[in-house]
Amino acid sequence: xxxxxxxTPIRANNxxxxxxxxxxxxxxxxxxxxxxxxxxxxxxxxxxxxxALAISVPYWIEAGDHSVGASVPEGYLHYAVDLSxxxxxxxxxxxxxxxxxxxxxxxxxxxxxxIHPVSRVFLKATEGVSMKDDRFDxxxxxxxxxxxxxxxxxxxxxxxxxxxxxxxxISAVTLAHADLDPVLDLETIxxxxxxxxxxxxxxxxxxxxxxxxxxxxxxxxxxxxxxxxLSADITEHYPLWIARYNSAPPLTPGWxxxxxxxxxxxxxxxxxxxxxxxxx
Numbered sequence: 373x374x375x376x377x378x379x380t381p382i383r384a385n386n387x388x389x390x391x392x393x394x395x396x397x398x399x400x401x402x403x404x405x406x407x408x409x410x411x412x413x414x415x416x417x418x419x420x421x422x423x424a425l426a427i428s429v430p431y432w433i434e435a436g437d438h439s440v441g442a443s444v445p446e447g448y449l450h451y452a453v454d455l456s457x458x459x460x461x462x463x464x465x466x467x468x469x470x471x472x473x474x475x476x477x478x479x480x481x482x483x484x485x486x487i488h489p490v491s492r493v494f495l496k497a498t499e500g501v502s503m504k505d506d507r508f509d510x511x512x513x514x515x516x517x518x519x520x521x522x523x524x525x526x527x528x529x530x531x532x533x534x535x536x537x538x539x540x541x542i543s544a545v546t547l548a549h550a551d552l553d554p555v556l557d558l559e560t561i562x563x564x565x566x567x568x569x570x571x572x573x574x575x576x577x578x579x580x581x582x583x584x585x586x587x588x589x590x591x592x593x594x595x596x597x598x599x600x601x602l603s604a605d606i607t608e609h610y611p612l613w614i615a616r617y618n619s620a621p622p623l624t625p626g627w628x629x630x631x632x633x634x635x636x637x638x639x640x641x642x643x644x645x646x647x648x649x650x651x652x
Contacts, residue, residue, distance in 0.1 A: 472484060500532050521551075591607075591610045
């Protein structure tokens with residue numbers, strides 16, 4: 373690099389400069405330096421593992437992203453998430469339920485008490501008579517790519533024709549042998565619709581979809597809806613996936629899955645997620 377303007381160059385052969393000569397380190401000092409760097413293999417391995425993990429943390433963990441979520445019910449080993457176009461930046465290869473020492477969902481793997489793979493993914497496929505979720509095809513393919521059991525659900529509208537709603541679902545969802553059974557999401561009732569009318573229409577959808585796929589659908593609903601509105605023709609003849617955001621299990625008898633929070637965090641998904649435990 374040339375000298376800056378106004379500076380005086382130092383010549384290599386300046387007779388007034390005394391040349392400093394460094395003496396080579398003694399053999400004793402060399403051995404001491406080598407001993408300082410000769411760390412046990414397990415220490416080196418631990419350091420390298422921590423560095424590799426830090427480097428591999430997915431880009432979606434950013435400032436402002438939720439790092440701690442809902443408390444997890446004790447005694448369950450299998451977990452399911454349900455996703456739609458509202459969930460973005462999903463790292464499909466990394467989906468894990470991380471539980472911290474306080475029993476909460478977390479994204480801090482280094483301070484985890486337990487780590488479980490996500491066992492099932494339920495994807496919103498359709499709603500009403502014509503709507504199809506924008507991300508369904510993409511997420512359906514991604515779940516298959518990473519080998520997670522996948523299911524598809526339909527959000528039911530009591531204000532529209534149930535057969536047309538069943539056809540909307542059937543046209544959007546092709547089930548492979550390994551895929552989960554169809555799911556009907558029953559959680560709203562439009563003004564003027566009676567519980568009797570809702571049950572009649574829901575059964576039309578359920579029977580049409582069952583006839584098409586040769587599989588009995590699951591019904592997703594909440595405790596109050598199941599206990600106060602749905603008939604025994606539904607609650608006693610179809611598997612139930614109950615939403616109850618509480619530390620205690622659903623009051624509805626015979627449930628097979630329990631969505632215990634809509635404010636859980638899952639490693640690999642940005643923000644809050646609906647998280648369920650599966651009865652085994």
